[in-house]
Amino acid sequence: MVSITRRRLGVLTAAAVALGAAIGLNVQAAQAETVLRVIPHADLKNVDPIWTTAYITRNHGYMVYDTLFAMDENLEPQPQMVDTWEVSEDTLTWTFVLRDGLTWHDGTPVTAEDCVASLKRWGARDGMGQKLMDVVASLEATDDKTIVMTLSEPYGLVLESIGKISSNVPFMMPKRLAETDPFEQVPEIVGSGPFMFSQEEWVPGSKVVYLRNEAYQPREESPSAAAGGKLAEVDRVEWLYIPDQTTALNALLNGEVDYWENPPVDLVPILQQNSDIVVEVLDPLGNQGMLRMNHLHPPFDNEKIRQAVVAAVNQETYMQAAIGDPEYFNVCTSLYACGSPLETTAGADLLVNPNMETAKKLLEEGGYDGTPVIILQATDIPVLNAASLVTAQTLRDIGMEVELQAMDWATLTSRRAVQDPVADGGWNVFHTWWIGGDISNPVTHTGLSTGGTERAWFGWPDDPKLEELRDAFSKETDAAAQKALADEIHARALQVVTHANFGTWFNPVAYRSNVSGLIKSPVQFFWNVSKE
Template sequence: MRPRHFRQLVSVIGLSIGLGLLAGAATEAVAQDKKVLRFIPHAGLRITDPILTTAFMSRNHGYMIYDTLFAVDDKMQVKPQMVEKYEVSGDKLTYTFTLRAGQKFHDGAPVTSADVIASLARWGKNDTMGQKLFSYTKEWKEVDANTFQLVLKEPYGLVLDSLGKPSSNVPFIMPKRMADTPANQNVPDEIGSGPYRFVKAEFQPGVKVVYEKNPDYKPRSEPPSFTSGGKVVKVDRVEWTSISDPQTAMNALIKGEVDIWEQPAFDLLPELKKQKDIEIRNLQPLGMNYMLRMNWLQPPLDNVKVRQAILHAIQQEDYLAAQVGDPDYYKVCGAIFGCSTPLKTEEGAVGIKKADVAKAKKMLAESGYKGEKIVIMAPTDLNSINQLPLVSAPLLRAIGMNIEVQSMDWQTLVGRRAKTDPIDQGGWHIFHTAWGTADMMNPITNAGVKGLGKVGGFFGWTEDAVIEKLRDDYARETDPAKQKAIATAVQKRLYEMVHYIPLGEYFQPSAVRKNIKGTLPSPAFVLWNIEKN
């Protein structure tokens, strides 16, 4: 179903829901004449723990209430954030970090080394770069309340890159009592030390999130750049209201009922550009990448020949044309580390510009596939990817696969994709997602590359000892030319074993009212430095 047809089906319902939500925004804060920034996120927030999931909604929420030890600027250089200073020993085995003075959590407790160490330990269980960093780690040591050390087993060149990782999962720092929560469970409270405080009493999961300015936050003195520098809050309150119908969202923005629409539908951009009070801003300059991810634990996708057949049945242009539509905003590209990064290569890429349906049918027949049902999970409320499953279904039916598309909201999909249950107990075969290029720039940060299986792997649980050795080789290597050669070998192996299928690169602009100044380009969507005039 095309986006316009889908909107016609839901516009009446969406209009009623959206206007109802907006009418409910007349809160006590507004009555008190506080400055309120109103924001339409790309989906509703349900999972409030940014370590539990890689979902960008949870990551963006994390940047509102948490802070990080390091961050990256617009040149992707790592800069201190919560850290005041650090030293590296001559043998490069010991890193000593000192925290900035006066940092407090939202409950008034000081930020300490114990909080940091516990937070990083939890992050290191789930995150791709964190897992690799901890595999090189001998111990974390608390020197005093503001000083701590990382002691390595052997030199590792990506320590600061890991601690300053800008996107999912971000190594956010939380109180130790929260960080002691098992990494597979949501933290019991939303307390950080970041520029905003979470207003729990007004939280409506999947519908509305409210934040207030943190009066105790002390920004850095440097100008803001990407996720680094001074996080200066210039509004009193931020309200996220989820409006799933694009037409309703556009009308709300035009009327001034909301200030920023994070991800406007691409085919509404021409209309938005005509509005004198609205600007289209590219706030994610590194771009995004679509992905089809398969479940290696679920028969018949545990068979590499079946996965290879699916790979040959697909071409990127079909997905990009259906989901984005305007070639000005997308690019066909088989580079798994991003189309504009130093590790870009087309080596090993299959089915980028043209599918081979005849070969795919032959490969499927030779694989032993017996017509088993293939379940594709399809999000109904995430306009940035909701067309992708609807493209995959007919392409895979065309080569003889028995496809069932199961629709659900995005946060339900995020929860379900973590399950390894059989199909008759809620299991799944395929889901589609999108990643920022910052999440995919090398073999360590790209979660889809991991070959760790059920213990530490990304959803889909690819298990591949060959690719894990290559990732270790990359982590140890410091020569850029040799790193690129290793990354190329990783890409060839990924296409051979079909860890995932790249579906192309796109650039998602945001729609912003012109009275909103100071929006920051960033690998994540951040809402500090913003003025509302």
Template structure:
């Protein structure tokens, strides 16, 4: 078994490759039934700490990255965020749109060699729909699942739900990944421990060092779709024999490893190092996705002080988005305030009724905090040390809250620890928490369906557990509408209500970049970190 030191020092095999219809030439051997050896053996990625193997139990980014390596979806969004068949060969509708008939494509196998069956898909949909916000809307709409054959199943609706395929193919966490039935029948409130998917790579469990290293190997029996990649739809070609993720917390060390050729790809480089890397001809620095990255403060609605809506509003009034984002983004052109609960680049990204988060006035915020009856309750802020952006935002927010007069305790930790701590519903004295900063892409917050934080489902919803029945009723109306114009009106009503109750506090946005070795070919923009269809060329 290769050690981490071996992986960092190993030389990559370099050979030329060419692209045909979006695929490198060696890809066609894999499509024909058995992979040839592509240029380069190992794709080396600067990763984050992987602690959980269950993408339904947690939305932590390292788990999402792991999941997209080994699992697949029935449908997947293209570069226009339109869902396309992925594991599905296609679907039809019956009963005036009340029954969906989904057919699986040929050649689908799990990594243990078992075929993917309708029963696996149904069990996976059920488990996902018990945890995800969009999924809960699916569960409420479905009357019955029916197995027709191992490759065909039906979803019979109890009421109209025009967004079913969008739900099954959404790109943001939690995604509806298809797992073997034995895994998908595990209680969704408990973590699965197996790591068997049907995607282009399989997980090397024996090499996993939580917090330090994880690796994947090409799944030789994977049959990709024939279409070129688009978003996360289309063919997924495993361009390397191995993909290895090494955790390097210090940004300067990570940059040095990339520039020295010890690592190939850095998906989330520190913003203040981008200009240095742009000056190195062996490194490519480019925008990772077509959408921006949005940052939010998720507060705990179950415990003081943020169970008090007046306290939430006071804090929102104290935050200056421009000052906050400027602290992590040195380029003023990329400091992007967004006074909306939606992606400001999306059609829903309106800023109506946003006065509370546009205030940015510490004096007014202090007056509001006093009027709310804040009694000096401790505020525990879960502050991750990596990635650098979240670390920087936490430092600035801590300062703002102290100036506001709040009793703040900034608890520094790695992301994996935070992902576990945020599941606690206990008071802060018993290991609970008051708030944490999180980041999502524009596609993750584009509308009420995909925005996990924009809910009022209480303890059934995402961390923070905001309880707002009116907000939930509006979301139900949005889900059931088949008229885009009507949905736009309802989306605005949802935002108006959200500004009244503040399920979370929007903090602003900036662009997201990645950096990689110039000899990598086929890197493409996607709403997630996509490591398929990438190969190595012959020049650095």
């Protein structure tokens, strides 16, 4: 680690030469207002958080949109835009009344009709939303502030669904935008949250600007994860995309930026040497890596070949390559978040006991014929870049032909939506990650959806039996029965191989010591953050 640190330090001066031009600083302008400058984990290319599950777009969504309910630090749903709510005795009718004073960024009032349209659009794309909408008999606005949801049968995850903390988050937007085809991006970003998106200052690949929403009326409760009062304590938040890690490091050390969302672990010792820098882990559950295969096209339209990949995944190898420091990673062979109530190894023999000979045997049983595997490689996110390299070598070691296609994460999040054959711009494998709050149960876990090309997430697995089990879980209210179903779902998911889990890690964040108010949460929020 020391030798890495010294080599890194040796190039900092050279990296500083072009830094000012790279991030477009204007010190005089900054003196007139409070500006929080953030290095995000990726470039913001797609701005519709219903259209994509990409975390950078989710984070953007939290800046500008608000939600009916929100998860607190215990992952319990709390009212956010909603003032009061009630449930009928038979649990079929849910009535929600909006808070007073809610307005969109264009100055128009937030109405129940807006929220109904927003829920319907979200419910068409999000896996958890789809399950909820399957039992929604009607969803309507009975007046300007009242939303009435009537179910066809009791459902155990209503508030957990409309208050889910991560992708896809059921963000509220004006009806005129919420009526956009859910498979197309909205043409305009208008929310009701604590910050406003500055469209004219957005420079894709470089800079995103958010302005304080002076009309926002926060809740009175103290902030708790995504719930509670959202106070915009700074005038502007600027996301400055700096893909070069050395340049990003230099920017934070020199005070050119205030916050770095995802510093590589091998740079942490350098950051910790500076008394003006704070390094800490804000997410208690961490992240789980996902190796996602495309079920539509060869070779991974074959279950045995997908199982071969799972058998070859050695999490220790992945985590050593991607993270390095054992302080920041765990080997976790549960598809649910380790440390969560449903953590299990049911049916996980291939994950628990990785074996290259087993993988080769399964590959042979699947009749692998040398079809090349196209891996989409996100070169600007170190963890995913490393995981792509490990997967490429692992697949070659078991006898597969592999081609890495390098691109930035923003491009990958568009490319992965392509269902066409590989020869026509499709793909076979990409890597991503999920926060623990996203994968705590079989319904919120988008990766376990097996609804095929119409309903499943990118990769499009299709397994009616698994969907039946997930439906049963969503309607079950007994905890013991839920746990049994969760185990059965887990085993089935690994049999059909919805994906492979390549390890769990905990991302530290780094920020200047004059920044305060950061919220401990699986998601990075920038309300309640002050800068002296």
